[in-house]
Amino acid sequence: MRWTIKPKPTQESIDHLSKKLGVDDLVAQLLIQRGITNYEEAKAFFRPELSHLHYPFLMKDMHKAVERIEQAIANDENIMVYGDYDVDGTTSVALMSSYLMETYPNVATYIPDRYMEGYGISFQGIDFAADNDIGLMIALDCGIKAIGQIKYAKEKGIDVIVCDHHRPGEILPDAVAILDPKQKDCKYPYKELCGCGVGFKLIQALGSKQGKTIEDLMLYLDLVATAIAADIVPITGENRVLAYYGLMVINENPRTGIKALIDQTKKRELTITDVVFIVAPRINAAGRMKHGQYAVTLLTENDFEKAKHYASEIELFNTERRSLDKEITEAALVQIQENQEEDRFTSVVYNENWHKGVIGIVASRLTETYYRPTLVFTKSGDKLAASARSVKGFDIYNALEGCSDCLEQFGGHMYAAGLTLLEEQYEAFKNQFEKVVSESIDPELLKPEISVDAKIEMNQITPKLMRILKQFAPFGPGNMTPIFMAEGLKDTGYARGVGEGEKHLKCSLYQTGSNPIGGIGFNLGNKLERVKGIKPFDAVFSLDENEWNGTVTLQLKLRDIR
Incomplete structure (x- = not known):
């Protein structure tokens, strides 16, 4: 090292x-x-003080988002809260839906099926909204690149508010409001919020119009802290305040669902590290092994006996996930060794039978072993899907951009991304990815630091x-x-x-x-x-x-x- x-x-x-x-x-x-x-x-x-949090209306389009939600409530419209199947997405949906449902009943939640629909806003999700007379859809932790999907929603008469934290592309979707501090013209002072953090800023803005103080919203911070920990965003500035008070809520007065998860582990006082390794994997296991809606159901449940039942189901998913993770990691390591790829700058492995729900974890394990940018592929419908992980100091998102002619779609961050491609493009992509990385990475970054x-x-x-x-x-x-x-x-x-x-x-x-x-x-x-x-x-x-x-x-x- x-x-x-x-x-x-x-x-x-x-x-x-x-x-x-x-x-x-x-x-x-x-x-x-x-x-x-x-x-x-x-x-x-x-x-840290809650008063250190920034004024939510500094975020571009916040006024538009609040006005559209207020209009939906005034007109008795059906609202759908949509989010991804990972921890950031499911905590975001739990936060937004439970906040709205405190005072307004016409709220549905929707988590896409990891295997049938994939990442982000899906056409199936929009069809579900249209079939259920949804007038407004609030998309959390996704949507910034859903150009075609949001156009389709508009054609169906559905307005979309996007709450995202991923990097926008050159073209933005035609949504009624886009809340994403990473937009070039967004003046919001803190750029590193997670998706649930952006969702919290929206309920902070809504609450301020309803006479609520930031202290009134503190009970939602257990969800925000969980998302901050799981999404590995910087714990600086505003995220530090949110994580600090969120941990306080987790340890002193967590929501029923989080309490049910913690009670299974017999832990007394949790740190952020405990949230990363104890709470987050269990929430994630729902979307990996079964369906992310299980996590939302747990996180929005108020009856402790029901929450304990949901938590025990999720515990079983997590046990199954651990077993698959170990089995697939071992198979992937054998594949790298048999192909004698130890001298490459990248690790790219594929098996059509690997479980899509754990390939991200396997990519992390391979990165720990060989310490180089890594992709793990599996079959997903008629295409191949992959999870990508990087090493410290190397932007894997930029590397994937350099291979975009081989890809159907991709998205993510500097250190983690997801992508899909056609099976016939696999070998070409694998070679191009190796070329892009080998030409752009400092070899020193291939030694753990x-x-x-x-x-x-x-x-x-x-x-x-x-x-x-x-x-x-x-x-x-x-x-x-x-x-x-x-x-x-x-x-x-x-x-x-x-x-x-x-x-x-x-x-x-x-x-x-x-x-x-x-x-x-x-x-x-x-x-x-x-x-x-x-x-x-x-x-x-x-x-x-x-x-x-x-x-x-x-x-x-x-x-x-x-």
């Missing part, structure tokens, strides 16, 4: 912030690296430092868990392999003159002999707390050793 140490700010800037905040140099350095350079910025970082915030001495690691670092949370892109590097370490003689096959490393490390601190290195069991050796070594790690028999101790969460 590449260890990249972030540039250290000037001592003058560290001294200035350290004095203003009454913190030591190390904490000041970490804050400056996160763009925090004065007292006001530090206060906003450590004490650990970004180190600061070098640290072991005697700097104290309970006080840990207390301050915990206040840096919630962590995520733009505000990752601080990673430290310590040099000249030795083990006390305690080091051993633990876990199945002894694949994890447990040790107790010190520098000359320091007290030892326990360490755990997941999947670092192969470093055991190195740690037990006579020579000192260096390590990169984050700081963690280990609770055992009611006693909490500091520990190093090891990332790599050399």
